[in-house]
Each structure stands twice: as C-alpha cells, then as structure tokens.
Amino acid sequence: MSTANRKYKDSVFVDLFAEDEKAKENFLSLYNALHGTSLTATEDLKNIRLDQVLYMTFYNDVSYLVDNKIIVLAEHQSTINPNMPLRCLEYISRLYETIFESKEKYSRKLLHIPTPEFYVFYNGEEAYPSDTILKLSDAFIEKSSLPNLELTVKIINVNRQNRHPVLENCKTMYEYTVFVETVRRWKKADSQNGFQKAIEECIANDILRDYLKRKTKEVINMLIAEYDYDTDIAVQRQESLMIGIQQGIEQGIKRGSYQTKLETAKLMKQANCELDFIMQMTRLSKEEIEKL
Structure with missing residues (x-):
C-alpha cells in the first residue's frame, strides 16, 4: 500500500493542544511560555490545522492563528529530521492557501498575512541541545549570505533533565513531558499493559489528571x-x-x-x-x- 494513503490517528500531543475540550487553554499557556505574554482570551484563537495531512509530511502538528501569527507546533520523540524547514515550507504554503482565496492573491491590494512561527518539541532519548535553530538555507546547494528565501524552525529539548524554561512556565507541557517519560518507562517494563499502568501512575501523581481520567481509553x-x-x-x-x-x-x-x-x-x-x-x-x- 502506498505510504501516501496511510492514515494515522492524532497523537496525544495533538489532542492535548489542538482537539481536546481544554486544548485552547493548554495551547495559550504554551504560547505565553514561548513569548513571555499573558494572553487569556481563548475565543481569539483559531485552530487552522490542516485536514488530510499527507503521511510522512506532518503527523503530529498543532496550528493556530493567534495574535496576528500562525503558530505551528510539532512534537518529535525520535531523531530530529534535518529537513524540517523544507517540510514546514510545504506546510505553511498549504495553510496560506486555506486562509486566502486564490483571487485575493491577484488583487492590486497588498495582502497582510499572519507571521509564521515554527516550533518542534523534542523529547526523544538521544542527546540533543536545549535550543537549536534549523534553517532552510542550510540545505541550499548555492550558499548566500542573504538568501532570497529563508525559513527557520526552533527545536526545543523538553526533556526534564534539560530544565528548559518552557517547562517552568507551562504546566501542561511539563506534565506532558512527565507523561511521555512514564509511558516510555512502563512500555519497556511491561509491553502488554504498559500504557494502562503509565496512565494510572500519572493520575495517582496528579500528572494530566483531569485529562487522563476523562480520556483513558482514547489515550x-x-x-x-x-x-x-x-x-x-x-x-x-x-x-x-x-x-x-x-x-x-x-x-x-x-x-x-x-x-x-x-x-x-x-x-x-x-x-x-x-x-x-x-x-x-x-x-x-x-x-x-x-x-x-
């Protein structure tokens, strides 16, 4: 079967920050942690996540229109793909297509488009720097000090031992990181019942307690x-x-x-x-x- 036709369910990361009933609150908390802001109006958020995303392009993305910006978040528990800037370029192009009608792009009036920002939260087991910037221009065959096209992706290592400030400033992201660590540990210890035991431990330790109690089976x-x-x-x-x-x-x-x-x-x-x-x-x- 062609990989382009394979479909996958949303990840827990996506559900927590994009689909759950409290997703907008969770996202806004993370946005504030990233920008040093204190926004509270969840009604101003617009979820613009793409539907029918091609397999192997984006699988666990969260995309919102907020504060005149398009914020694209993704989670990686495996090795960071160096082609993320190219993948984000494809992704943002498709997002802009959904926001503006084709005829608007041919108008004599300048279109004011929301500023895109791209973040990848890394919580894999391999060592990785606390903060890393990947640039589209790094992949160009011909290098230039001022490339005509640029796109940057910020990689944030959210493993607890890294003590990244975003974990201190966003309770949901901190608890999600603990949840991932717990799942990984129990999966290795008990491949048959590891997921259930990880959820039970997190609930007992007040980690994503409300979310996990409401959605144990779905998770x-x-x-x-x-x-x-x-x-x-x-x-x-x-x-x-x-x-x-x-x-x-x-x-x-x-x-x-x-x-x-x-x-x-x-x-x-x-x-x-x-x-x-x-x-x-x-x-x-x-x-x-x-x-x-």
Missing part, C-alpha cells in the same frame, strides 16, 4: 497508534537502506568495482546484516569485511 488508543507509527517509520527506513544496498550490489556487479563492493559491505554491516550474508552478496572475504 490508550492514541498511544497504540503512535507506537505503530514509529515502528512503521523504522521499518520503512530499514527497507530504504536495504534497497540502497541492493542497488549498490547491482551497480558493483555491473562495474566489477572492488571499491563499490567494500562500500556495499560497509552499508550492510551498518544495517546489522549477518557476516555470511554479506560475504555471499559481495563476494568479499571474511577478513576484508571485518577490516571495514
């Missing part, structure tokens, strides 16, 4: 979908790597290149392929492969 279903999503991505990455390996083998056979065989064997080692399999596919000796 478990969302967690199952999230973990299936992460597993699917991992499988696709492995499949892509193996396809690259196979292509390398075929090219090596056609060229008869010893160097190509070495590079292919190195890729296969990185993919944790068995030594015998590598020897069979590359026709290299055990000693040659072990030296890589």
Whole structure:
C-alpha cells in the first residue's frame, strides 16, 4: 500500500493542544511560555490545522492563528529530521492557501498575512541541545549570505533533565513531558499493559489528571497508534537502506568495482546484516569485511 494513503490517528500531543475540550487553554499557556505574554482570551484563537495531512509530511502538528501569527507546533520523540524547514515550507504554503482565496492573491491590494512561527518539541532519548535553530538555507546547494528565501524552525529539548524554561512556565507541557517519560518507562517494563499502568501512575501523581481520567481509553488508543507509527517509520527506513544496498550490489556487479563492493559491505554491516550474508552478496572475504 502506498505510504501516501496511510492514515494515522492524532497523537496525544495533538489532542492535548489542538482537539481536546481544554486544548485552547493548554495551547495559550504554551504560547505565553514561548513569548513571555499573558494572553487569556481563548475565543481569539483559531485552530487552522490542516485536514488530510499527507503521511510522512506532518503527523503530529498543532496550528493556530493567534495574535496576528500562525503558530505551528510539532512534537518529535525520535531523531530530529534535518529537513524540517523544507517540510514546514510545504506546510505553511498549504495553510496560506486555506486562509486566502486564490483571487485575493491577484488583487492590486497588498495582502497582510499572519507571521509564521515554527516550533518542534523534542523529547526523544538521544542527546540533543536545549535550543537549536534549523534553517532552510542550510540545505541550499548555492550558499548566500542573504538568501532570497529563508525559513527557520526552533527545536526545543523538553526533556526534564534539560530544565528548559518552557517547562517552568507551562504546566501542561511539563506534565506532558512527565507523561511521555512514564509511558516510555512502563512500555519497556511491561509491553502488554504498559500504557494502562503509565496512565494510572500519572493520575495517582496528579500528572494530566483531569485529562487522563476523562480520556483513558482514547489515550490508550492514541498511544497504540503512535507506537505503530514509529515502528512503521523504522521499518520503512530499514527497507530504504536495504534497497540502497541492493542497488549498490547491482551497480558493483555491473562495474566489477572492488571499491563499490567494500562500500556495499560497509552499508550492510551498518544495517546489522549477518557476516555470511554479506560475504555471499559481495563476494568479499571474511577478513576484508571485518577490516571495514
């Protein structure tokens, strides 16, 4: 089945900040923590999250129109994708299309468009800086001190040990971070009942208590979908790597290149392929492969 046709349920992050009955309150608290403001009027928020978002483009996004800005939030529990600025560029273009009619763009009157801001909250297990800025221009083949097109994405590491100020200033984000840590710990300890036990522990410790008591069953279903999503991505990455390996083998056979065989064997080692399999596919000796 084509990946473009796969659909996934909302993540807990999305539900908490975009879909739940208290989502606007939660979002506004996070917005204030990011901007040092004290906005309280949730009725001024407009949820403009895209529907039918393409799989592998955005899965866990939150998008609001507020204070003359478009705020796009996303959560990453896995390795940060360096192509986030490009993905955000595609995303914001589609958002602007939903806000303005096509004919407005051809008017002689200047359109005043809300300023976009992009944030990614990282709570993965790998080490990552507290604050990082990814720029679209970093990907340009031809570098320029003043690029004609730029887009920046702010990555915030919200793991508790990082002690980022946003956790001190937004109670919901702090509790969500604790929730993620608890789920991760229980999932490793009890793969069968881990989600349920994590929710019970959080409720007992007053972590997202109201939310989790109201939506225990829904949260478990969302967690199952999230973990299936992460597993699917991992499988696709492995499949892509193996396809690259196979292509390398075929090219090596056609060229008869010893160097190509070495590079292919190195890729296969990185993919944790068995030594015998590598020897069979590359026709290299055990000693040659072990030296890589």
